[in-house]
Amino acid sequence: MATNAVLISLCSFAVLILAYFTYGRFLARRIFRLDPNRPTPAHTKQDGVDYVPTKIPVLFGHHFASIAGLGPILGPAIAVIWGWGPAVLWVVCGCIFMGAVHDLGALTVSLRYQGRSIGDVCSDLIGHRARFLFLLIIFFLMSLAMGAFVNAISALFVKFHPGAIIPSFGLMLVAMCIGIAVYRLRVGLGPATVVGLIAFGGLIYWGVQQPLPTYQWFASDVTQQLLTESRNAGADVDHGSIAAAQVLQESGHESAAADLTAAATTASRTWIYVLLGYGFIASVLPVWLLLQPRDYINSFQLYLALALLVAGLLVAAATGSDFNVIDAAMIRDDPQMGAPPMVPFLFVTIACGAVSGFHSLVSSGTTVRQLDRETDALPIGFGAMLTEGALAILVIMACVAGLGSQAWEAGGAYASWGGIGKGGLGVQLDAVIHGGANFLSEVGVSERFGQAFLAVTIVAFAMTTLDSATRLLRFNVEEIFRSIKLEPLANRYFASLIAVGGIALFAQPQGAALWVLFGTTNQLLAGLTLLTVSLFLFKLRRPIIYTLIPMGMMLVMTAWAMAIQLKGFYKDEQWLLFGVSVVVVLMTTWLVIEAILSFCRGRGGLSIAHDDEDPHDDQSEVVSATHLG
Amino acid sequence: MPSETNSVPQVSIILIRETAEQMSGSGCCGRVAGDPCLTGSRDAFQEVRRQQEAFGILHRAVVEFFAEQQQRGELTIVTVDPRNQPYLIPKLLKDVWRYRPGWGKGLCSTLQFFSLPAVIVNGRILSRRGRLLDPDALCHAVNEILTVSKAQSLRQEYS
Numbered sequence: 139m140a141t142n143a144v145l146i147s148l149c150s151f152a153v154l155i156l157a158y159f160t161y162g163r164f165l166a167r168r169i170f171r172l173d174p175n176r177p178t179p180a181h182t183k184q185d186g187v188d189y190v191p192t193k194i195p196v197l198f199g200h201h202f203a204s205i206a207g208l209g210p211i212l213g214p215a216i217a218v219i220w221g222w223g224p225a226v227l228w229v230v231c232g233c234i235f236m237g238a239v240h241d242l243g244a245l246t247v248s249l250r251y252q253g254r255s256i257g258d259v260c261s262d263l264i265g266h267r268a269r270f271l272f273l274l275i276i277f278f279l280m281s282l283a284m285g286a287f288v289n290a291i292s293a294l295f296v297k298f299h300p301g302a303i304i305p306s307f308g309l310m311l312v313a314m315c316i317g318i319a320v321y322r323l324r325v326g327l328g329p330a331t332v333v334g335l336i337a338f339g340g341l342i343y344w345g346v347q348q349p350l351p352t353y354q355w356f357a358s359d360v361t362q363q364l365l366t367e368s369r370n371a372g373a374d375v376d377h378g379s380i381a382a383a384q385v386l387q388e389s390g391h392e393s394a395a396a397d398l399t400a401a402a403t404t405a406s407r408t409w410i411y412v413l414l415g416y417g418f419i420a421s422v423l424p425v426w427l428l429l430q431p432r433d434y435i436n437s438f439q440l441y442l443a444l445a446l447l448v449a450g451l452l453v454a455a456a457t458g459s460d461f462n463v464i465d466a467a468m469i470r471d472d473p474q475m476g477a478p479p480m481v482p483f484l485f486v487t488i489a490c491g492a493v494s495g496f497h498s499l500v501s502s503g504t505t506v507r508q509l510d511r512e513t514d515a516l517p518i519g520f521g522a523m524l525t526e527g528a529l530a531i532l533v534i535m536a537c538v539a540g541l542g543s544q545a546w547e548a549g550g551a552y553a554s555w556g557g558i559g560k561g562g563l564g565v566q567l568d569a570v571i572h573g574g575a576n577f578l579s580e581v582g583v584s585e586r587f588g589q590a591f592l593a594v595t596i597v598a599f600a601m602t603t604l605d606s607a608t609r610l611l612r613f614n615v616e617e618i619f620r621s622i623k624l625e626p627l628a629n630r631y632f633a634s635l636i637a638v639g640g641i642a643l644f645a646q647p648q649g650a651a652l653w654v655l656f657g658t659t660n661q662l663l664a665g666l667t668l669l670t671v672s673l674f675l676f677k678l679r680r681p682i683i684y685t686l687i688p689m690g691m692m693l694v695m696t697a698w699a700m701a702i703q704l705k706g707f708y709k710d711e712q713w714l715l716f717g718v719s720v721v722v723v724l725m726t727t728w729l730v731i732e733a734i735l736s737f738c739r740g741r742g743g744l745s746i747a748h749d750d751e752d753p754h755d756d757q758s759e760v761v762s763a764t765h766l767g
Numbered sequence: 768m769p770s771e772t773n774s775v776p777q778v779s780i781i782l783i784r785e786t787a788e789q790m791s792g793s794g795c796c797g798r799v800a801g802d803p804c805l806t807g808s809r810d811a812f813q814e815v816r817r818q819q820e821a822f823g824i825l826h827r828a829v830v831e832f833f834a835e836q837q838q839r840g841e842l843t844i845v846t847v848d849p850r851n852q853p854y855l856i857p858k859l860l861k862d863v864w865r866y867r868p869g870w871g872k873g874l875c876s877t878l879q880f881f882s883l884p885a886v887i888v889n890g891r892i893l894s895r896r897g898r899l900l901d902p903d904a905l906c907h908a909v910n911e912i913l914t915v916s917k918a919q920s921l922r923q924e925y926s
Contacts, residue, residue: 185823192846329878436850
């Protein structure tokens with residue numbers, strides 16, 4: 139019997155909702171002991187700037203927009219290679235027992251530390267070395283994520299969606315116009331938004347009508363001639379270099395197909411340089427000109443894409459469409475596939491979407507300072523993470539049902555791990571785009587328009603990340619130069635160059651391997667946060683099993699995956715990735731030692747108010763229960 | 768702590784400004800907010816920060832001046848990020864419907880004919896072309912609404 143995608147999605151959502159009302163409430167009441175009457179930093183330090191008491195719906199929107207992005211899209215799109223069952227199971231269970239616990243824990247600990255960041259708190263609870271480890275992990279995490287994103291966008295532009303190039307870059311111009319209109323000419327937000335969104339739609343239409351096959355620019359004259367002839371004959375050669383090479387191969391021009399593949403590799407490399415150049419320019423531009431307005435448009439793209447995906451899936455179910463049928467196997471454990479072992483790699487491949495260390499930065503840095511009541515931490519911390527899990531489930535369904543059965547057959551995108559890697563992360567994004575567009579076609583959006591919309595949305599997310607990460611790395615580099623008394627080098631242009639150079643190191647076409655490295659580093663950060671939360675609970679004599687087990691699992695999976703990766707990188711002589719893996723292994727070992735030392739130090743040294751140590755009396759339990767349900 | 772009330776507040780203030788210093792729609796992997804060590808000692812997003820601080824003055828002025836009214840639930844303040852449209856659009860519609868600022872002003876608010884950053888009181892845009900109000904002017908405007916509302920309720924009571 140065919141498996142129903144909507145049914146699996148709805149069941150997953152139901153489990154997530156059930157977990158919120160059971161496990162979430164249990165943690166909030168019994169473990170973290172959230173008390174609606176204890177003043178939050180938003181009240182005690184209220185300044186209207188950082189510390190602002192904010193209602194749940196407002197804060198939920200801000201927090202969710204901060205944690206949802208490209209991470210929960212790419213990871214699940216890779217991990218479905220092991221089948222939809224393990225991916226769904228890990229997203230649901232990981233979200234409930236690890237990710238949401240991690241986010242709620244980070245929020246609660248930071249709450250008790252008067253809104254201090256998790257990095258500060260871990261320095262307080264574990265020691266200064268932990269603070270350094272924290273910064274080190276962040277540095278690797280950002281560089282790896284940027285490398286992976288640059289890699290993915292270039293593959294997408296060349297190999298799969300040349301139609302996304304014009305709208306992606308056009309969107310930058312639109313964003314800049316909105317930036318000037320809203321922040322300098324003081325035009326109304328509503329009219330500027332409407333004009334911007336219409337322009338965005340127009341750009342997508344233009345992109346669909348006029349794809350830019352940049353791979354063709356690097357091909358020989360003969361190949362170009364053949365492509366033009368094929369195009370004139372009505373062949374679909376505008377769907378990226380892989381489709382074009384296939385057309386040439388099928389028409390018997392094998393040498394031209396080989397030439398085209400080589401040209402595509404050169405084009406991808408060129409795009410990587412262009413994107414790094416973009417990162418450099420964008421990071422020195424004022425934020426109001428590009429980053430802020432594009433971020434604003436991104437939020438519309440995110441909500442629109444989510445709404446259309448859900449609507450498409452529901453319509454597919456109602457009409458009995460083929461896109462509601464899961465084509466992938468529930469579990470794929472075929473050694474012919476050439477994929478690394480599912481355990482531990484599944485757990486590090488899906489990081490965001492199940493558990494993400496990055497969320498601790500958002501939870502503890504910004505969100506915590508706006509919590510109106512302590513009990514709001516449950517819907518914000520726990521609830522937003524579960525919502526991100528729901529987004530990951532949608533992505534899984536787009537890949538396993540929306541993509542069609544040919545993706546899972548020989549020669550399809552998911553036929554082998556090699557196939558996944560060959561597009562340099564572009565394959566996974568293409569799978570999401572293709573599958574998602576099929577869902578969108580159920581609600582009347584044409585397939586090509588839907589593909590371009592999703593491709594541009596994903597590229598816009600990645601580019602905003604590249605822009606802000608380069609900017610942040612630039613600030614860090616400037617700081618370093620200042621601290622070593624090299625003031626003349628601490629200028630924005632030189633520092634940006636260094637930052638871009640750092641990202642370029644990781645922008646290699648290793649595809650899935652790069653993503654796995656990113657995942658392990660992200661899980662390591664989650665492990666460090668969970669250690670901080672566990673120590674906090676330990677010092678308050680509360681049960682630590684609920685945070686210690688996820689922490690242990692994160693560390694075991696990270697170390698295990700790294701050990702396997704190390705062997706492979708050494709054998710393939712991929713020295714950069716080998717070096718990064720060694721650093722990740724060392725950081726994991728360091729974290730384990732810190733954890734043991736911290737617990738050995740005992741329960742003393744808690745620098746926060748000790749009212750936490752008081753057991754909940756009956757009355758406060760009743761009040762807490764009223765708010766938490 | 769916020770007070771519990773079921774009655775409709777007499778004044779609803781919406782402050783629209785970016786809520787985080789670190790702007791990034793990429794979420795998961797790009798937002799490094801809140802930790803000065805990560806963004807460098809210099810403020811990475813100075814202009815946003817300046818706006819936030821200007822709003823802080825307004826926010827504090829209203830909170831301090833109308834502390835009692837806020838406690839009684841007669842006044843609510845909400846700070847919204849312009850990106851949070853799923854909250855902002857219904858909130859603007861609700862305020863315009865509830866406080867009836869007039870057709871023109873109501874349309875201006877709901878269609879978002881305001882530039883950023885913006886201050887909206889009872890469905891009426893009080894900021895002009897992105898220039899923030901003077902805290903005194905905002906308190907004065909709020910006080911006026913409260914006085915009118917009080918007079919109306921007294922009139923209703925006597926009639």
